[in-house]
Amino acid sequence: MSNIILSLTDVEVAFDALKAVNGVTIAVPKGERRAIIGPNGAGKTTLFNAITGVIQPTSGQIVFDGHTITRLPPHKRARLGISRTFQITNLFPTLTVGDNMILAVRGLSPRKFSLFGSPDADAGEARRIAAALEASRMHERANIPVKELSYGEQRQLEIALALVTEPRLLLLDEPAAGLSPAERSIVAEIIRSLGRELTVILIEHDMDLALGLVDFVTCLHEGQVLVEEPPSEIRNDQRVQEVYLGKPRHA
Ligand SMILES: Nc1ncnc2c1ncn2[C@@H]1O[C@H](COP(=O)(O)OP(=O)(O)OP(=O)(O)O)[C@@H](O)[C@H]1O
Ligand SMILES: [Mg+2]
Numbered sequence: 001m002s003n004i005i006l007s008l009t010d011v012e013v014a015f016d017a018l019k020a021v022n023g024v025t026i027a028v029p030k031g032e033r034r035a036i037i038g039p040n041g042a043g044k045t046t047l048f049n050a051i052t053g054v055i056q057p058t059s060g061q062i063v064f065d066g067h068t069i070t071r072l073p074p075h076k077r078a079r080l081g082i083s084r085t086f087q088i089t090n091l092f093p094t095l096t097v098g099d100n101m102i103l104a105v106r107g108l109s110p111r112k113f114s115l116f117g118s119p120d121a122d123a124g125e126a127r128r129i130a131a132a133l134e135a136s137r138m139h140e141r142a143n144i145p146v147k148e149l150s151y152g153e154q155r156q157l158e159i160a161l162a163l164v165t166e167p168r169l170l171l172l173d174e175p176a177a178g179l180s181p182a183e184r185s186i187v188a189e190i191i192r193s194l195g196r197e198l199t200v201i202l203i204e205h206d207m208d209l210a211l212g213l214v215d216f217v218t219c220l221h222e223g224q225v226l227v228e229e230p231p232s233e234i235r236n237d238q239r240v241q242e243v244y245l246g247k248p249r250h251a
Helices: 044-052 074-080 097-108 123-135 151-163 181-193 207-211 238-245
Strands: 004-015 018-029 033-037 059-064 082-084 169-173 199-203 216-221 224-229
Touching: 004 044, 004 199, 018 044, 018 199, 018 224, 033 044, 033 207, 044 059, 044 074, 044 082, 044 169, 044 199, 074 082, 082 151, 097 123, 097 151, 123 151, 151 169, 151 181, 181 207, 216 238, 224 238
Parallel strands: 033 199, 033 216, 082 169, 169 199
Antiparallel strands: 004 018, 004 059, 216 224
8 A cells, every 4th residue: 555645747827838846746645744835927726726626737637545546626636635725715704613514414314405405414414513623723712603703713714624525635735825924823723733644735835834843844936846844955956946935045
């Protein structure tokens, strides 16, 4: 049995002439925390979209947990255990955190989602919701309408929604963007506390936050893998500094 849960082989995503992802090959071991870094437009979000199925690669292969998923639609990838942060804008603002969690759980269950179905979670749903709210430090906010949450709490709820499906791979695209330092440290603590049965890939521009959380870093530049290194080496990597700053640090 391979310990690689996700592998991308020579993945390319082209938008007309632009190769937003240009021949990316990466392998992520089970349970790893991996950061994807790189300057604006490097192709990080596009890479996530290719992994979740929001867009299909122009070429290359993606294998998750032994399944070739390159051309699978997003809901089938979700069923295999790939989860990404939910867009908060998809939520019902007047409903409570807990009720939104119930709807999110129902959306994935085989039985047809219905707002008019049973209003209460069954035991299995309730357990998963409680665990996801606890993991995202939102368990004390379950009865609060979503519209009354602070921005930081909304971001935490996005993580809760991604966790409630009990995924095996969690993709977080800039989970701390726009947050205050205090809110950032909560998000960091949430990620740090996730169990190692879950593999986490994190896109994050805040280098201190990202490097403090992960085992390994992939730096993308112009759609290609520039370097892959442990966080301790990334900080002083001149190639990384050059693409981030457009020039060497000491130039
Ligand atoms: N749907 C699309 N159609 C056309 N071009 C796109 C599309 N999505 C992304 N791009 C382009 O692909 C390139 C990579 O974009 P992407 O959003 O993946 O970058 P990113 O690394 O996530 O950047 P950021 O750090 O700013 O979020 C950019 O040049 C972007 O303009
Ligand atoms: Mg992006």
